[in-house]
Amino acid sequence: MAFLSHLISGISLGSVYAIIALGYTMVYGIAKMLNFAHGDVIMVGGYVSFFAASAWGLHPVLGLLLAITVCTVLGVAIERFAYKPLRQAASLAVLITAIGVSYFLQNAAQILWSSNPKVFSSIVGNTNFPMLDGRITVSLIALATVGACIVIMILLTWFTGKTRMGKAMRACSEDKAAAQLMGISVDFVISVTFAVGSALAAVAGVLLCSMYPTLTPTTGAMPGIKAFTAAVFGGIGSIPGAMLGGILLGIIEIMGKAYISTQLSDAIVFAVLIIVLLLKPFGLLGRHVTEKV
Amino acid sequence: MRALSNQKLRKSLYAYAIVIIGYAVIQVLANGGGLSSAFEGQLVPICAYVVMALSLNLTVGVMGDLSLGHAGFMSVGAFSGAVACIALENMIPVPALRLTASIAVGAVCAGCAGVIIGIPVLRLKGDYLAIVTLAFGEIIKNIITCFYVGQDNRGLRFGFLTSINDLNLGDGARTIIDGPMGLRSVPKLSSFTAGFILILVTLAIILNLVNSRSGRAIMALRDNRIAAESVGIPAAKYKLMAFVTSAALAGAAGTLYVLNFSTTVASKFNFNTSILILLFVVLGGLGNMWGSIVAAALLTVLPEMLRQFNNYRMLVYAIVLILVMLATNNSSVRTLVGKMKEAAALVFKKRGTGR
Numbered sequence: 351m352a353f354l355s356h357l358i359s360g361i362s363l364g365s366v367y368a369i370i371a372l373g374y375t376m377v378y379g380i381a382k383m384l385n386f387a388h389g390d391v392i393m394v395g396g397y398v399s400f401f402a403a404s405a406w407g408l409h410p411v412l413g414l415l416l417a418i419t420v421c422t423v424l425g426v427a428i429e430r431f432a433y434k435p436l437r438q439a440a441s442l443a444v445l446i447t448a449i450g451v452s453y454f455l456q457n458a459a460q461i462l463w464s465s466n467p468k469v470f471s472s473i474v475g476n477t478n479f480p481m482l483d484g485r486i487t488v489s490l491i492a493l494a495t496v497g498a499c500i501v502i503m504i505l506l507t508w509f510t511g512k513t514r515m516g517k518a519m520r521a522c523s524e525d526k527a528a529a530q531l532m533g534i535s536v537d538f539v540i541s542v543t544f545a546v547g548s549a550l551a552a553v554a555g556v557l558l559c560s561m562y563p564t565l566t567p568t569t570g571a572m573p574g575i576k577a578f579t580a581a582v583f584g585g586i587g588s589i590p591g592a593m594l595g596g597i598l599l600g601i602i603e604i605m606g607k608a609y610i611s612t613q614l615s616d617a618i619v620f621a622v623l624i625i626v627l628l629l630k631p632f633g634l635l636g637r638h639v640t641e642k643v
Numbered sequence: 644m645r646a647l648s649n650q651k652l653r654k655s656l657y658a659y660a661i662v663i664i665g666y667a668v669i670q671v672l673a674n675g676g677g678l679s680s681a682f683e684g685q686l687v688p689i690c691a692y693v694v695m696a697l698s699l700n701l702t703v704g705v706m707g708d709l710s711l712g713h714a715g716f717m718s719v720g721a722f723s724g725a726v727a728c729i730a731l732e733n734m735i736p737v738p739a740l741r742l743t744a745s746i747a748v749g750a751v752c753a754g755c756a757g758v759i760i761g762i763p764v765l766r767l768k769g770d771y772l773a774i775v776t777l778a779f780g781e782i783i784k785n786i787i788t789c790f791y792v793g794q795d796n797r798g799l800r801f802g803f804l805t806s807i808n809d810l811n812l813g814d815g816a817r818t819i820i821d822g823p824m825g826l827r828s829v830p831k832l833s834s835f836t837a838g839f840i841l842i843l844v845t846l847a848i849i850l851n852l853v854n855s856r857s858g859r860a861i862m863a864l865r866d867n868r869i870a871a872e873s874v875g876i877p878a879a880k881y882k883l884m885a886f887v888t889s890a891a892l893a894g895a896a897g898t899l900y901v902l903n904f905s906t907t908v909a910s911k912f913n914f915n916t917s918i919l920i921l922l923f924v925v926l927g928g929l930g931n932m933w934g935s936i937v938a939a940a941l942l943t944v945l946p947e948m949l950r951q952f953n954n955y956r957m958l959v960y961a962i963v964l965i966l967v968m969l970a971t972n973n974s975s976v977r978t979l980v981g982k983m984k985e986a987a988a989l990v991f992k993k994r995g996t997g998r
Contacts, residue, residue, distance in 0.1 A: 384770065432965055439972040442709070446925045447968040449918055453961035461954055575777070575914060582774045611804060613823075617785035620778035627775055628763050 355486040356608045357601065362492035364600020365499035366561065369554040370577030371584070371592035372506060373547035379523040379587035380543045383441065386448040387428060389574015390455035391548050395421045395555030396565050397463055400470050410473035417552040425548025426541055434537070452571075459567035472560040491560045498553060503593055506546075510589065515542060523587065576603075579623050585636025594634055599623075655850045658933040662693075662846065665940070666839045673835075681947060689943045690838025691717075691900035694845045696923035696939035697932060698892035701849055703921065704930035705858070706885045707865030708765070709773040711917050712780025713893055715760075716753040718787055718912035720894025721901035722820060724749030725829050726792055728902060729819050730799055732830070742832040746841065746898045753894020756783070757887040765882045780917055787909040792820040825908030826901065833903040841899055842936070845892050849932060852888060861885050926967065 370392060377385045395417040402413030432451050436444045477490040510516035521529040522539045530536050558573055559565050576599060584595025599619060606618035626634065669686065672678050695717060702710045727748035728741060735741040760779045767775055791802035793810045794817045800810040807821050818827045852858050860881045863871040872878050901907050923942055927934030945963075949956035970976050 378770075432969070435969050436972050442703075442925050442929070443968055443972050445709075446922060447965055449922065450961050450964035450968060453957065454965065457958040457961055461958060575781075579774060579778065582771065586770065611789075613789050613804065614785060617782045620782050620785075623778050624763065624775055624782075627767060627771055631767055631771060633771075 351485045352608070355488075356604050358486070358488055358492060360601035360604035361597060362495045362600070363561070363604060364597035365495045366554050366558050366596075367573065367577045367580045367600050368499050368593045368596025369502055369550050369557070370573060371581040371596040372502065372589060373550045373554075374578050374581040375584075375586055375589060375592040376519075376543050377547050378581070380519055381429075381433070381540050383433065383444045384448065384578070385433075385544075385547070386445070386574075387451040387455060388547065388551055389570035389572075389577075390452050390459075391421050391425055391428075391551040391570070392555040392558065392573065393459060393565075393567060393570035394424060394455060395552030396470065396559040396569060397459065397468075398552070399473070399556045400468055400559070400565055403471065403473075414473060414553070414556050417556055418549045421548040421552035421555075422545045425544045425551070429541060429544040434540075456567045456571075463567070465567055468565040470559040470563040470565045472563065473556055474560065491557070495557045495561070498557060499593075499597075502550065502553070503589075506589055509546075515539070519543060576619065579620065582633055583623050583626055585633030588633070588635045588637070591633055591635035598634075651854060654931070654933065655846075655854070658846055658850070658936060659843070661933050661936055662839065662842050666835075669835070682944070685943060685947060686835040687833045687838050687903040688900060689940050690835065690842055691896045691903075692920065692923065692943050693842050693936050693939045694838075694896035694899070695893055695920045696927065696935040697842070697845050697849055698889045698896065699920050700924045700927070700930065700932060700935045701852070701885055701889040701892075703924050704928075704935075705849075705853055705865070706861055706882060706889075708882075708886075709770075709921075710776040710889075711773050711914070711921065712776035712778070712783070713889075713920050714912040714914070714916035715780035715783035716756060716890040716893035717897035717900065717916070718783055718909060719756045720749035720753040720897030721907065721912065722787055722790070722826065722897075722909070723752035724894070724898025725826050725901050725907075726799070726819055728830060728832065728898075729794060729817070738830075738832050739837075742837055742902065745832070745902065746895045749898030750891040750895040753897065754887050754891035756894075757890025758883070761883045761886040761890070765879065765886060777914065777917075780914060784909055784913055787820075788823045788825075790820050791822050793818050823908070823910075825911075826906055829902060829905050829907070831903060831905065833899050838899055841895060845895070846932065848888065848892065852885070857881060857884060922964070 370388065373388055373391075374385065377383065377388070398417040398420045399410075399413045402408040402416050403410060408416065428451055432447050433444060436447055472491050474490045474494050478487045479490065479493075480487050508516075510519055518529070518534045518539050519542070521532065521534055522536055526536050529539075554573075554577075555570065559569070577596060580595040580599040581592045582595070583599060584591030584593070586592075602622050603615055603619050607615040610618060630636075669678070673683065695713065699710065699713045702708055702713070724745040728745035731741055731744055735744055760776075764772060764775050764779070789804045791805055791807050791810060793800045793802075793807060793812045794815075795813040796815045797813060799819075800812060802810045807818055812818075821827055853862075860871070860876045861884070863876060864878050864881060868878060897912070919942075920939075923939040924935055926942070927936070927938035946956055946960055949959050
């Protein structure tokens with residue numbers, strides 16, 4: 351029974367990682383850059399939702415919508431002012447700029463909201479459901495997280511597979527120059543990608559803070575790194591890959607904590623990642639690109 | 644060809660000159676009392692970061708592989724070097740010799756970690772390689788926080804995932820590494836002069852490697868791996884050589900760094916530290932050794948100089964960083980710099996013919 355409850359908490363933590371990883375993987379697939387500031391957008395989402403609930407007394411759903419709006423605007427603004435001028439620059443220059451944006455967001459948050467941890471109250475309350483004759487309990491937030499993850503997954507698959515915008519995105523990720531020649535506005539597609547990624551980050555932020563209710567300016571950093579590994583784990587650039595990678599990473603982390611060692615849980619997560627990458631160098635669902643001379 | 648080698652020589656000389664002039668200026672200022680105590684406290688960390696930047700530049704700039712876990716090697720060097728330093732206390736009483744021995748132990752341990760990590764990592768490419776180095780950096784940090792090392796009259800005692808009490812230390816007990824609490828009561832052996840010598844040694848090692856047959860092979864692999872392999876350059880051997888050298892130098896820097904503070908925790912050498920060092924390398928210019936030295940020194944001092952901005956200093960630092968990246972990659976700024984360089988070259992040439 352303990353195993354089952356660990357599995358459930360693993361899946362719900364993994365769902366948060368998956369939602370963050372989707373943002374990473376979409377941006378990587380289209381803009382070919384590692385957006386290190388993504389983790390800090392999560393933190394901003396958490397704070398907006400926190401203040402919406404505690405200071406302005408808004409309904410949690412309104413707070414979530416507000417967080418999504420703020421993060422979307424923030425993501426598009428970051429792309430416009432920090433990354434767009436570097437479209438032709440070396441990838442390392444873009445990486446360093448992303449790190450600069452990450453420092454900026456963390457320090458701005460520290461000045462605006464101080465580094466004292468804020469206690470976040472869960473957006474769905476602290477309801478627990480007894481299951482299997484009360485032998486295990488499942489919290490509502492765990493169910494909500496898994497549900498949100500599934501809904502997001504279905505919407506994203508539909509969006510990239512069926513809509514015109516999704517088709518344009520896939521074209522851009524294949525070949526930007528050819529897409530431009532076909533009349534696709536690559537800049538607009540990249541902006542939309544950042545908007546979607548940041549909106550997902552806001553959702554992830556609210557869910558993450560509902561699960562682990564302390565909120566500090568560096569809240570987003572570690573989940574950001576882990577979600578990034580999850581995206582690579584599943585094969586970066588692949589949407590189902592990010593999903594699978596995120597959920598597996600969450601399960602491994604919780605199982606490692608429960609059965610092997612609490613102190614070594616991070617080492618276990620990263621060791622599994624290394625083993626997977628050595629056996630499958632392009633991730634679980636990544637495409638193998640053959641090199642032509 | 645001759646012009647090319649002259650240019651290389653000039654760049655190497657720049658690097659040595661910057662280090663020696665910097666050392667001389669700071670020594671003069673320190674003797675004249677012109678340095679604030681806060682700045683003097685920064686001198687050894689600056690030296691350690693310069694060595695870190697130089698060694699990472701070997702991996703990122705010369706070998707062309709992005710490494711996001713360089714602080715992990717620093718950590719291995721720091722902890723093994725500090726343990727060696729305490730263990731050798733009675734055997735080598737002369738501080739300078741003990742410091743040298745500790746740095747050597749730190750470098751060897753980090754080099755061994757480099758071999759263990761390098762063999763699997765270097766099979767991967769690009770972003771996958773970067774993420775695996777990140778993962779190794781986090782694993783090293785996590786494992787070191789679980790180590791317990793103590794010393795008593797019978798010698799060193801090691802423990803893993805236990806606690807310091809489980810080591811059953813006898814008479815003359817002394818805690819060296821206390822798990823998550825990190826290193827305890829480390830003797831302060833590092834000095835600015837030691838840091839200066841370590842920088843010179845590092846520069847000599849890296850510049851010799853870069854300008855050797857092996858160095859040319861490493862750069863050929865960076866520029867076009869397939870072409871280089873097809874003319875018979877063994878990729879695995881040369882890449883591992885560069886990676887292990889880089890790791891060993893980072894370990895030496897770690898020992899130098901840690902012997903400057905009486906206590907250090909393992910989480911000091913986290914992902915953010917790796918990123919900070921990468922920042923020095925990228926801002927200094929990939930493959931440009933004197934650039935790394937200047938960037939590491941300036942960016943370590945910059946947060947101190949921004950102290951007047953108080954709480955805003957890290958924010959200002961972030962904004963400066965973004966603006967520098969945007970400016971250096973802006974085409975109009977680039978042409979302006981290019982024109983200025985041309986003008987400067989013209990002035991120099993005139994002087995040259997005038998003589």
